[in-house]
Amino acid sequence: MPEKNLDFGKFGAQGIRGSDAVARKLDELAGGIATPVTVKRGWIARLHYLTKSGKSRQAAKEAGLTVTDRTLKAWLEGKRSPSKANLAKIDAAYRAVRRQNVARHLLKRLNREGRGTRVEIHPLNQSQVPRPLQRVVEYRSMNVRRWDRIVGAWAAGDHQGLDAAWDDTIVDLGSQWGQYEYCTSVGFAA
Template structure:
Protein backbone atom coordinates (compact mmCIF):
# COMPACT_ATOMS: atom_id res chain seq x y z
CA UNK A 1 0.00 0.00 0.00
CA UNK A 2 1.44 3.35 -0.95
CA UNK A 3 2.18 6.06 1.56
CA UNK A 4 -0.57 8.14 0.00
CA UNK A 5 -2.93 5.24 0.62
CA UNK A 6 -2.24 5.41 4.34
CA UNK A 7 -2.87 9.12 4.36
CA UNK A 8 -6.15 8.52 2.58
CA UNK A 9 -7.17 5.81 5.00
CA UNK A 10 -9.79 3.47 3.57
CA UNK A 11 -8.96 4.17 -0.06
CA UNK A 12 -8.13 0.49 -0.58
CA UNK A 13 -10.47 -1.05 1.99
CA UNK A 14 -8.61 -0.77 5.32
CA UNK A 15 -11.66 0.83 6.91
CA UNK A 16 -13.82 -2.23 6.22
CA UNK A 17 -12.97 -3.67 9.64
CA UNK A 18 -13.85 -1.96 12.94
CA UNK A 19 -10.49 -3.07 14.38
CA UNK A 20 -8.70 -0.35 12.42
CA UNK A 21 -8.90 3.07 14.04
CA UNK A 22 -6.87 6.24 14.18
CA UNK A 23 -4.03 6.06 16.68
CA UNK A 24 -5.58 8.86 18.76
CA UNK A 25 -8.62 6.67 19.46
CA UNK A 26 -6.53 3.57 20.14
CA UNK A 27 -4.30 5.57 22.50
CA UNK A 28 -7.33 6.81 24.44
CA UNK A 29 -8.61 3.23 24.77
CA UNK A 30 -5.18 1.99 25.85
CA UNK A 31 -5.03 4.63 28.59
CA UNK A 32 -8.51 3.70 29.80
CA UNK A 33 -7.52 0.01 29.85
CA UNK A 34 -4.33 0.77 31.80
CA UNK A 35 -6.30 2.85 34.29
CA UNK A 36 -8.84 0.06 34.75
CA UNK A 37 -6.00 -2.41 35.40
CA UNK A 38 -4.58 -0.03 37.99
CA UNK A 39 -7.95 0.09 39.75
CA UNK A 40 -8.35 -3.68 39.77
CA UNK A 41 -4.77 -4.82 40.36
CA UNK A 42 -4.28 -2.37 43.24
CA UNK A 43 -7.49 -3.45 44.92
CA UNK A 44 -8.30 -6.06 47.55
CA UNK A 45 -7.59 -9.52 46.21
CA UNK A 46 -9.65 -11.61 48.64
CA UNK A 47 -13.32 -12.01 47.65
CA UNK A 48 -15.96 -10.27 49.75
CA UNK A 49 -17.34 -13.68 50.71
CA UNK A 50 -14.18 -14.51 52.69
CA UNK A 51 -13.59 -13.29 56.24
CA UNK A 52 -10.41 -11.50 55.21
CA UNK A 53 -11.97 -9.91 52.13
CA UNK A 54 -15.00 -8.69 54.03
CA UNK A 55 -12.88 -7.25 56.85
CA UNK A 56 -10.68 -5.38 54.38
CA UNK A 57 -13.69 -3.91 52.60
CA UNK A 58 -15.31 -2.84 55.84
CA UNK A 59 -12.14 -1.03 56.96
CA UNK A 60 -11.92 0.73 53.60
CA UNK A 61 -15.58 1.72 53.48
CA UNK A 62 -15.91 2.88 57.10
CA UNK A 63 -12.76 4.98 57.08
CA UNK A 64 -14.44 8.13 55.76
CA UNK A 65 -17.84 9.69 55.03
CA UNK A 66 -17.40 8.97 51.32
CA UNK A 67 -17.22 5.28 52.19
CA UNK A 68 -20.60 5.42 53.93
CA UNK A 69 -21.95 7.38 50.97
CA UNK A 70 -20.67 4.63 48.64
CA UNK A 71 -22.51 2.01 50.70
CA UNK A 72 -25.72 4.04 50.54
CA UNK A 73 -25.31 4.48 46.78
CA UNK A 74 -24.88 0.71 46.45
CA UNK A 75 -28.24 0.17 48.15
CA UNK A 76 -27.16 -0.71 51.69
CA UNK A 77 -29.84 0.45 54.16
CA UNK A 78 -28.49 -1.21 57.33
CA UNK A 79 -28.17 0.92 60.46
CA UNK A 80 -24.77 2.20 61.55
CA UNK A 81 -24.80 -0.22 64.49
CA UNK A 82 -25.32 -3.13 62.13
CA UNK A 83 -22.53 -1.90 59.91
CA UNK A 84 -20.36 -1.63 63.02
CA UNK A 85 -21.04 -5.29 63.82
CA UNK A 86 -20.11 -6.22 60.25
CA UNK A 87 -16.84 -4.37 60.71
CA UNK A 88 -16.10 -6.07 64.05
CA UNK A 89 -16.96 -9.46 62.61
CA UNK A 90 -19.65 -10.17 65.20
CA UNK A 91 -22.37 -10.27 62.51
CA UNK A 92 -22.13 -11.41 58.92
CA UNK A 93 -23.99 -9.56 56.15
CA UNK A 94 -26.48 -11.60 54.17
CA UNK A 95 -25.48 -12.55 50.58
CA UNK A 96 -27.33 -9.58 49.07
CA UNK A 97 -25.52 -7.12 51.32
CA UNK A 98 -22.19 -8.83 50.68
CA UNK A 99 -22.67 -8.16 46.99
CA UNK A 100 -23.62 -4.55 47.69
CA UNK A 101 -20.56 -4.09 49.89
CA UNK A 102 -18.38 -5.39 47.09
CA UNK A 103 -20.06 -3.00 44.66
CA UNK A 104 -19.55 -0.11 47.08
CA UNK A 105 -15.90 -1.00 47.58
CA UNK A 106 -15.04 -1.08 43.88
CA UNK A 107 -17.03 2.09 43.20
CA UNK A 108 -15.10 3.91 45.92
CA UNK A 109 -11.79 2.43 44.79
CA UNK A 110 -12.45 3.64 41.22
CA UNK A 111 -13.57 7.06 42.49
CA UNK A 112 -10.35 7.54 44.44
CA UNK A 113 -8.09 6.44 41.59
CA UNK A 114 -9.93 8.60 39.05
CA UNK A 115 -9.65 11.59 41.35
CA UNK A 116 -5.91 11.14 41.75
CA UNK A 117 -4.74 10.92 38.17
CA UNK A 118 -1.42 12.42 39.20
CA UNK A 119 -0.47 9.02 40.57
CA UNK A 120 -1.42 7.42 37.25
CA UNK A 121 0.73 9.94 35.39
CA UNK A 122 3.68 9.13 37.65
CA UNK A 123 3.06 5.43 37.06
CA UNK A 124 3.34 5.97 33.30
CA UNK A 125 6.31 8.31 33.67
CA UNK A 126 7.98 5.54 35.70
CA UNK A 127 10.74 7.66 37.28
CA UNK A 128 11.80 8.84 33.83
CA UNK A 129 12.04 5.37 32.34
CA UNK A 130 8.71 5.79 30.55
CA UNK A 131 6.20 3.19 29.43
CA UNK A 132 6.49 0.72 26.57
CA UNK A 133 3.86 1.29 23.88
CA UNK A 134 3.03 -1.77 21.78
CA UNK A 135 1.66 -0.76 18.38
CA UNK A 136 -0.22 -3.29 16.28
CA UNK A 137 -0.54 -2.27 12.62
CA UNK A 138 -3.85 -2.13 10.80
CA UNK A 139 -5.50 -5.38 9.85
CA UNK A 140 -4.89 -5.55 6.11
CA UNK A 141 -7.20 -8.50 5.43
CA UNK A 142 -9.77 -6.30 3.63
CA UNK A 143 -7.11 -4.41 1.67
CA UNK A 144 -6.52 -5.22 -1.98
CA UNK A 145 -3.57 -7.68 -2.07
CA UNK A 146 -1.61 -5.49 -4.43
CA UNK A 147 -1.87 -2.61 -1.98
CA UNK A 148 -0.82 -4.42 1.20
CA UNK A 149 2.44 -3.62 2.96
CA UNK A 150 4.70 -5.71 5.15
CA UNK A 151 4.03 -4.13 8.54
CA UNK A 152 5.05 -5.55 11.89
CA UNK A 153 4.05 -4.91 15.46
CA UNK A 154 6.30 -2.15 16.81
CA UNK A 155 7.31 -1.18 20.34
CA UNK A 156 8.44 2.23 21.53
CA UNK A 157 9.44 3.44 24.98
CA UNK A 158 7.57 6.70 25.48
CA UNK A 159 8.57 9.07 28.26
CA UNK A 160 7.44 12.67 28.13
CA UNK A 161 3.85 12.76 26.87
CA UNK A 162 1.97 11.15 29.73
CA UNK A 163 0.80 14.23 31.63
CA UNK A 164 -0.77 15.63 28.47
CA UNK A 165 -2.07 12.24 27.34
CA UNK A 166 -3.85 11.50 30.62
CA UNK A 167 -5.36 15.00 30.68
CA UNK A 168 -6.58 14.54 27.09
CA UNK A 169 -8.10 11.16 27.95
CA UNK A 170 -9.89 12.65 30.95
CA UNK A 171 -11.26 15.55 28.91
CA UNK A 172 -12.06 13.44 25.83
CA UNK A 173 -9.88 15.82 23.82
CA UNK A 174 -9.33 13.85 20.60
CA UNK A 175 -7.47 16.72 18.95
CA UNK A 176 -4.88 16.67 21.72
CA UNK A 177 -4.66 12.87 21.52
CA UNK A 178 -4.04 13.18 17.78
CA UNK A 179 -1.15 15.59 18.33
CA UNK A 180 0.30 13.28 21.00
CA UNK A 181 -0.01 10.24 18.73
CA UNK A 182 1.70 12.13 15.92
CA UNK A 183 4.56 12.93 18.31
CA UNK A 184 4.86 9.28 19.36
CA UNK A 185 5.02 7.78 15.87
CA UNK A 186 7.35 10.55 14.67
CA UNK A 187 10.07 8.64 16.52
CA UNK A 188 9.74 5.79 14.03
CA UNK A 189 11.61 5.44 10.77
CA UNK A 190 10.20 6.46 7.39
CA UNK A 191 7.30 4.03 7.88
CA UNK A 192 5.79 6.18 10.63
CA UNK A 193 2.88 7.22 8.40
CA UNK A 194 1.76 3.60 8.18
CA UNK A 195 1.02 3.66 11.91
CA UNK A 196 -1.25 6.69 11.84
CA UNK A 197 -4.05 4.11 11.87
CA UNK A 198 -3.66 0.93 13.92
CA UNK A 199 -5.60 -2.14 14.99
CA UNK A 200 -4.55 -2.00 18.66
CA UNK A 201 -2.29 -0.19 21.12
CA UNK A 202 -1.12 -1.77 24.36
CA UNK A 203 0.63 -0.05 27.25
CA UNK A 204 3.16 -1.87 29.39
CA UNK A 205 1.75 -0.28 32.52
Protein backbone atom coordinates (compact mmCIF):
# COMPACT_ATOMS: atom_id res chain seq x y z
CA MET A 1 0.00 0.00 0.00
CA PRO A 2 2.84 2.48 0.45
CA GLU A 3 3.86 4.51 -2.58
CA LYS A 4 0.24 4.30 -3.75
CA ASN A 5 -0.15 7.94 -2.75
CA LEU A 6 1.55 9.22 -5.88
CA ASP A 7 -1.09 11.95 -6.27
CA PHE A 8 -1.26 12.88 -2.61
CA GLY A 9 -3.34 16.00 -2.14
CA LYS A 10 -5.15 15.62 -5.46
CA PHE A 11 -8.55 15.94 -3.76
CA GLY A 12 -7.46 18.41 -1.07
CA ALA A 13 -5.92 16.23 1.64
CA GLN A 14 -3.18 17.95 3.61
CA GLY A 15 -0.24 16.46 5.47
CA ILE A 16 3.43 15.55 5.33
CA ARG A 17 5.29 12.28 4.92
CA GLY A 18 5.47 10.38 8.20
CA SER A 19 9.25 10.14 7.95
CA ASP A 20 9.50 13.94 7.63
CA ALA A 21 7.37 14.32 10.76
CA VAL A 22 9.68 11.89 12.59
CA ALA A 23 12.75 13.87 11.44
CA ARG A 24 11.19 17.11 12.72
CA LYS A 25 10.47 15.53 16.09
CA LEU A 26 14.01 14.12 16.35
CA ASP A 27 15.40 17.58 15.51
CA GLU A 28 13.22 19.02 18.27
CA LEU A 29 14.45 16.41 20.76
CA ALA A 30 18.08 17.04 19.76
CA GLY A 31 17.69 20.64 20.89
CA GLY A 32 20.45 23.08 20.20
CA ILE A 33 21.02 26.79 19.89
CA ALA A 34 17.72 28.67 19.91
CA THR A 35 19.01 32.01 18.62
CA PRO A 36 18.57 32.27 14.83
CA VAL A 37 21.66 32.04 12.66
CA THR A 38 20.87 35.47 11.18
CA VAL A 39 21.65 37.15 14.52
CA LYS A 40 25.33 37.64 15.43
CA ARG A 41 24.90 35.80 18.73
CA GLY A 42 23.42 32.82 16.85
CA TRP A 43 26.14 32.38 14.27
CA ILE A 44 28.92 33.03 16.80
CA ALA A 45 27.48 30.30 19.08
CA ARG A 46 27.26 27.88 16.14
CA LEU A 47 30.84 28.65 15.12
CA HIS A 48 32.06 28.03 18.67
CA TYR A 49 30.24 24.68 18.65
CA LEU A 50 31.76 23.78 15.27
CA THR A 51 35.32 24.79 16.20
CA LYS A 52 35.67 23.59 19.79
CA SER A 53 37.73 20.53 18.79
CA GLY A 54 39.56 19.12 15.81
CA LYS A 55 36.87 16.46 15.41
CA SER A 56 34.15 19.15 15.31
CA ARG A 57 36.11 21.14 12.71
CA GLN A 58 36.54 18.06 10.53
CA ALA A 59 32.83 17.23 10.79
CA ALA A 60 31.97 20.84 9.89
CA LYS A 61 34.18 20.61 6.78
CA GLU A 62 32.52 17.34 5.80
CA ALA A 63 29.13 19.01 6.28
CA GLY A 64 30.03 21.78 3.81
CA LEU A 65 31.63 24.60 5.84
CA THR A 66 34.83 25.04 3.84
CA VAL A 67 36.37 28.39 4.77
CA THR A 68 39.96 29.20 5.59
CA ASP A 69 41.17 29.34 9.17
CA ARG A 70 41.88 33.05 8.67
CA THR A 71 38.26 33.76 7.69
CA LEU A 72 37.00 31.65 10.58
CA LYS A 73 39.20 33.55 13.01
CA ALA A 74 37.96 36.91 11.67
CA TRP A 75 34.35 35.77 12.11
CA LEU A 76 34.94 34.56 15.67
CA GLU A 77 36.68 37.81 16.62
CA GLY A 78 33.84 39.85 15.12
CA LYS A 79 36.05 41.60 12.54
CA ARG A 80 33.96 40.27 9.65
CA SER A 81 30.49 38.82 9.21
CA PRO A 82 29.59 35.81 7.07
CA SER A 83 27.54 36.29 3.89
CA LYS A 84 24.01 34.89 3.61
CA ALA A 85 25.34 31.88 1.74
CA ASN A 86 27.91 31.22 4.46
CA LEU A 87 25.27 31.69 7.18
CA ALA A 88 23.26 28.93 5.50
CA LYS A 89 26.37 26.72 5.38
CA ILE A 90 27.11 27.44 9.06
CA ASP A 91 23.56 26.49 10.04
CA ALA A 92 23.55 23.33 7.89
CA ALA A 93 26.94 22.25 9.25
CA TYR A 94 25.79 22.94 12.82
CA ARG A 95 22.66 20.81 12.37
CA ALA A 96 24.64 17.96 10.79
CA VAL A 97 27.30 17.94 13.52
CA ARG A 98 24.66 18.31 16.25
CA ARG A 99 22.75 15.31 14.87
CA GLN A 100 25.90 13.17 14.87
CA ASN A 101 26.79 14.20 18.42
CA VAL A 102 23.30 13.63 19.86
CA ALA A 103 22.31 10.48 17.96
CA ARG A 104 23.86 7.90 20.32
CA HIS A 105 22.30 9.45 23.43
CA LEU A 106 18.93 9.89 21.72
CA LEU A 107 18.97 6.29 20.49
CA LYS A 108 19.55 5.03 24.02
CA ARG A 109 16.66 7.13 25.37
CA LEU A 110 14.25 6.02 22.63
CA ASN A 111 15.08 2.29 22.84
CA ARG A 112 14.83 2.37 26.68
CA GLU A 113 16.64 -0.97 27.09
CA GLY A 114 14.25 -2.77 24.73
CA ARG A 115 11.02 -1.29 26.10
CA GLY A 116 10.78 1.23 23.26
CA THR A 117 8.88 4.52 23.05
CA ARG A 118 5.18 5.16 22.50
CA VAL A 119 4.52 6.95 19.19
CA GLU A 120 1.32 8.84 18.32
CA ILE A 121 0.40 9.25 14.66
CA HIS A 122 -2.11 11.97 13.86
CA PRO A 123 -3.88 11.30 10.55
CA LEU A 124 -3.84 13.54 7.52
CA ASN A 125 -6.20 16.51 7.35
CA GLN A 126 -9.19 15.76 5.10
CA SER A 127 -11.22 18.88 5.89
CA GLN A 128 -10.85 20.13 2.27
CA VAL A 129 -11.67 16.76 0.69
CA PRO A 130 -15.24 16.38 -0.64
CA ARG A 131 -17.31 14.19 1.69
CA PRO A 132 -17.80 11.21 -0.67
CA LEU A 133 -14.04 10.97 -1.26
CA GLN A 134 -12.98 11.05 2.40
CA ARG A 135 -11.73 7.86 3.95
CA VAL A 136 -11.91 6.82 7.56
CA VAL A 137 -8.50 7.47 9.06
CA GLU A 138 -8.11 7.79 12.80
CA TYR A 139 -5.50 8.65 15.37
CA ARG A 140 -3.19 5.70 16.05
CA SER A 141 -0.53 4.92 18.59
CA MET A 142 2.08 2.21 18.67
CA ASN A 143 5.18 1.23 20.60
CA VAL A 144 8.42 1.38 18.59
CA ARG A 145 11.08 -0.82 20.17
CA ARG A 146 13.87 -0.59 17.60
CA TRP A 147 14.95 2.94 16.67
CA ASP A 148 18.41 2.06 15.33
CA ARG A 149 17.68 2.43 11.59
CA ILE A 150 15.46 5.49 12.08
CA VAL A 151 17.95 7.43 14.23
CA GLY A 152 20.91 6.26 12.12
CA ALA A 153 19.33 7.53 8.90
CA TRP A 154 18.29 10.79 10.60
CA ALA A 155 21.80 11.39 11.96
CA ALA A 156 23.33 10.73 8.53
CA GLY A 157 20.82 13.02 6.80
CA ASP A 158 19.66 10.09 4.64
CA HIS A 159 16.06 11.00 3.73
CA GLN A 160 15.43 7.88 1.64
CA GLY A 161 16.84 5.63 4.36
CA LEU A 162 14.69 7.34 6.98
CA ASP A 163 11.63 6.96 4.78
CA ALA A 164 12.32 3.24 4.26
CA ALA A 165 12.98 2.69 7.98
CA TRP A 166 9.77 4.51 8.94
CA ASP A 167 7.71 2.54 6.40
CA ASP A 168 9.15 -0.71 7.80
CA THR A 169 8.17 0.44 11.31
CA ILE A 170 4.57 1.43 10.59
CA VAL A 171 3.84 -1.99 9.07
CA ASP A 172 3.08 -2.95 12.69
CA LEU A 173 -0.13 -0.88 12.42
CA GLY A 174 -1.76 -3.70 10.50
CA SER A 175 -3.36 -3.94 7.10
CA GLN A 176 -4.15 -0.22 6.87
CA TRP A 177 -0.63 0.99 7.56
CA GLY A 178 -0.36 2.63 4.13
CA GLN A 179 -2.97 5.16 5.19
CA TYR A 180 -0.37 6.62 7.57
CA GLU A 181 2.30 7.22 4.93
CA TYR A 182 1.15 10.86 5.12
CA CYS A 183 -0.04 12.43 8.36
CA THR A 184 -0.33 15.81 10.09
CA SER A 185 2.16 14.96 12.85
CA VAL A 186 4.00 12.22 14.69
CA GLY A 187 4.57 12.64 18.40
CA PHE A 188 6.81 10.89 20.91
CA ALA A 189 8.96 11.85 23.87
CA ALA A 190 12.33 10.63 25.05
